[in-house]
Amino acid sequence: MTHLHTISAELHTGMLVLAFISISLKIIGDKLGKFPKATQVLEQTAYVSALTGFLFLIVSAITGFTQTWPREALLASPLVLNKILFTEFAIVFWTIFLLIRWKYGADLWKSLKLKTLYVSMALGGFLSITLTGSMGGHVAKKESLLDLFLHKSGINTHVPFTLPETWIVPILVFIFSILIISILLRKKYKIAREGAIHDS
Amino acid sequence: MKRNPSTQVAMKSLFSTYSKRMYLKGIAVMLFLLSFASVSSAFHESIPSIIPSIDGQIQENEYQNHYRDTKINMDVYWTLYKENIYLALRSHAKGWMGIGIDPTGSLMQGADIILGYVKDGKLFIQDNFANSAVNRAPDTVLGGKNDILESAGSESDKGTVIEFKRKLNTTDSFDRALTDNEYKVLLAYSESDDLTSYHPVKSTAFINFFSGNVRNEDTDDVGKEGSIVKTQNPATDSIPAEKDRYQSFLTMLTGVISIAGITIALLIIPERGRSK
Numbered sequence: 001m002t003h004l005h006t007i008s009a010e011l012h013t014g015m016l017v018l019a020f021i022s023i024s025l026k027i028i029g030d031k032l033g034k035f036p037k038a039t040q041v042l043e044q045t046a047y048v049s050a051l052t053g054f055l056f057l058i059v060s061a062i063t064g065f066t067q068t069w070p071r072e073a074l075l076a077s078p079l080v081l082n083k084i085l086f087t088e089f090a091i092v093f094w095t096i097f098l099l100i101r102w103k104y105g106a107d108l109w110k111s112l113k114l115k116t117l118y119v120s121m122a123l124g125g126f127l128s129i130t131l132t133g134s135m136g137g138h139v140a141k142k143e144s145l146l147d148l149f150l151h152k153s154g155i156n157t158h159v160p161f162t163l164p165e166t167w168i169v170p171i172l173v174f175i176f177s178i179l180i181i182s183i184l185l186r187k188k189y190k191i192a193r194e195g196a197i198h199d200s
Numbered sequence: 201m202k203r204n205p206s207t208q209v210a211m212k213s214l215f216s217t218y219s220k221r222m223y224l225k226g227i228a229v230m231l232f233l234l235s236f237a238s239v240s241s242a243f244h245e246s247i248p249s250i251i252p253s254i255d256g257q258i259q260e261n262e263y264q265n266h267y268r269d270t271k272i273n274m275d276v277y278w279t280l281y282k283e284n285i286y287l288a289l290r291s292h293a294k295g296w297m298g299i300g301i302d303p304t305g306s307l308m309q310g311a312d313i314i315l316g317y318v319k320d321g322k323l324f325i326q327d328n329f330a331n332s333a334v335n336r337a338p339d340t341v342l343g344g345k346n347d348i349l350e351s352a353g354s355e356s357d358k359g360t361v362i363e364f365k366r367k368l369n370t371t372d373s374f375d376r377a378l379t380d381n382e383y384k385v386l387l388a389y390s391e392s393d394d395l396t397s398y399h400p401v402k403s404t405a406f407i408n409f410f411s412g413n414v415r416n417e418d419t420d421d422v423g424k425e426g427s428i429v430k431t432q433n434p435a436t437d438s439i440p441a442e443k444d445r446y447q448s449f450l451t452m453l454t455g456v457i458s459i460a461g462i463t464i465a466l467l468i469i470p471e472r473g474r475s476k
Contacts (some may be wrong), residue, residue: 067282068250081448088452092459113471117463124459139250162447168454175461182465189470 005063008056013133015053016094020126022046023119030109043109046122047101054094057129061087078160083135085161086128093125131157252279252286254363256323256354263288265412272403274387284349285368285378285409287314289387292359293401297389302376303330308386311336312376316353316362317393323353325364326395329374344374360389380410 022042029039065074065084074080100108100118108114130146135157137144144150150157163171252262263277263286276299277288291297298315300308308330316325327346330336340346347370353362369377376383388402406415 075445078444081445085448085452085455089455089459092456096459096463111471113466113469117466121463160444160448161451162444163451163454165447165450168450171454171458175458175465178465179461179468182468186468186470 005060005067008060008063009133009136012053012056012060013129015049015056016090016125016129019046019050019053019097020122022049023122027119040106043106047098050094050097050101050122050125054091054098057087057091057094061091079135079138079158082157082161083132083139086132086135090125090128090132093121093128097121097125250279251281252277252288252363254286254350254352254365256318256352256361256363258288258290258361258363265409267405267407267414269387269403269405269416271416272387272389272401274389274401274403276385276387276405276407278409280368280409283367283369284365286363286365288361288363290359290361291389291401293389293391294355294360295390295392296395297360297362298328298387300330300386300388301378302383303386308336311386312374313386314348314364314366315395316351316364317395318353318355318360318362319393321355323351323362324393325351325353325362327366327375339372339374342374344372345370347372347375378409380408382406382408382413382415 022045026039026042026046029035029042064087068074097118100114100121104111104114108118134144134146134150137146138157250264258275258277262279264279265277267276268274269276273292274297275288275290277290279286287299289297289299296315296317298313300311300313302311304310309332311330313328313330313336314325315328316323318324325348327339327344327348328336329339329342329344331342338346347366349365349367351362351364353360355361366375368379371377383406385405385407386402387405390401407413
C-alpha cells in the first residue's frame with residue numbers, strides 16, 4: 001500500500017504541475033495574441049490534468065496518512081505536520097480552481113476578475129504542492145532540490161508553521177469583514193442597477 | 201446567482217462537437233506529456249524506501265534514528281514503519297550483543313531482551329525475557345513465541361552488526377508492546393559468543409522509539425555531542441508539543457477559511473462594466 005502512496009504522490013505532482021504549466025503557457029499565448037488553437041488546447045489540458053491531479057492528491061493524502069508511518073510517528077513530526085498543512089492548502093486551492101472552471105467554463109477568460117482568481121488558485125496550488133513535495137523529499141530522502149532556495153529564504157520546514165493565537169482572531173475578523181463588505185457592495189450595486197432600469 | 205446569457209450559451213456550447221474535439225486534443229497532449237515525464241523519470245533515482253533492508257549491513261542514513269552510546273561504544277539504529285520496528289545493533293567486539301527493553305524490576309528483571317551473535321557468517325539470534333534480575337530465557341521456553349520476523353548479521357574486524365525486525369506490539373506477554381513512551385533500554389555486549397558469559401560491557405539509556413528522543417543515564421543530557429548522535433530524522437527533529445499540534449490545526453483552519461473567504465468575497469463583489 002505504501003507503493004500506492006508513492007504512485008499517487010508522483011502522479012498528482014506531475015498532473016498538477018502540468019496544469020500549472022498549461023495555464024502559464026496559455027497566459028503567455030494570450031498576451032502574445034498568437035496560437036489561439038494551441039492556447040485553447042492548453043486551457044483544456046489544464047482543466048483535465050488538474051482534475052486528474054486533484055483526484056490523485058486526495059488518494060495521496062489518504063494513503064500518506066494511513067499507509068506510511070504509524071499515526072503517532074506522523075503526528076510527532078513537525079515536518080509531517082507542515083506537510084499536512086500545505087496539503088490541505090493545496091486541496092483548497094485546486095478545489096476552487098476546478099469549481100471556477102466547472103461553473104464558468106472557458107468563458108472565465110473573458111472576465112478579468114475570474115481570470116485573476118483562476119490563475120491565483122493555480123499559482124497557490126502549485127506553490128503548495130512544491131512545498132509539500134520538498135517536505136516529502138525530506139521524509140523519504142532527507143534532502144530536497146529546493147533546500148538551497150529554502151535555506152537562503154530562511155524557511156525551515158522542520159519547525160512547525162504555526163500562526164500565533166494573537167494573529168488568528170484578527171485574520172478571521174478581517175476575512176469576515178471583507179465578506180460583509182462584499183455583500184453590502186453587491187446589494188448597493190443591485191439597488192443602483194434597479195434604479196437605473198426604473199429611470200430608463 | 202443568475203448566469204448572464206453569454207455564460208449560458210458558453211456552457212451549452214461546451215458540449216458541442218468542436219469543444220469535444222478540443223477536449224480530446226487536451227487529453228492527447230496531457231497523455232503525451234505524461235508519457236514523456238514517465239520515461240524521463242525512469243532515468244532518475246527512484247525515491248528510496250524508508251524501510252531498512254535486513255541484510256546485516258548498516259548503510260549511512262538507512263535508519264531514521266541512531267543512538268551512539270559513547271560509554272561502551274555501541275550503536276543502536278531504529279526505524280518505525282507501519283506496525284513494525286526495524287532495529288540494528290553494532291558493537292566493536294566480536295562476541296554476542298543484546299538489547300533489553302523496559303526492565304520492570306531490579307537489574308534486568310522483566311526486560312524484553314533480544315540478543316545474538318554471528319559465527320562463521322551465520323547469525324544466531326534469540327527473543328528472550330528476563331525472568332529474574334540476572335537470568336533470562338527464550339520466550340518459546342517460557343510459553344511465548346519467537347517474534348523476530350526477519351534478522352541478519354555480519355561480523356568483521358570492525359565488529360558485529362545485528363539487524364532485525366519485529367512488531368511494535370507482538371501481543372506476546374513476554375514482549376514489551378512499544379508505544380510513544382520513554383523506555384529504559386539496557387545495552388550490552390561481550391567478546392565471547394557464549395550467551396551465558398558475563399557481560400562487563402553494559403550501559404543504560406532511556407529511549408522513546410517513536411519520537412527518537414534519547415536520554416543518557418549517566419549524563420542526563422539530550423543531544424549532547426558525542427553522546428547522542430541522531431541522523432536528520434524528520435520525525436524526530438523536534439517533537440511538537442500537544443499545544444503545537446493544536447496551533448498547527450488552528451493555522452490550517454485559518455488558512456483554509458482565509459483562502460475560501462477571499463475567493464467568495466471576490467466572487468460576490470460585482471465586476472465593473474459586467475452589467476453592460
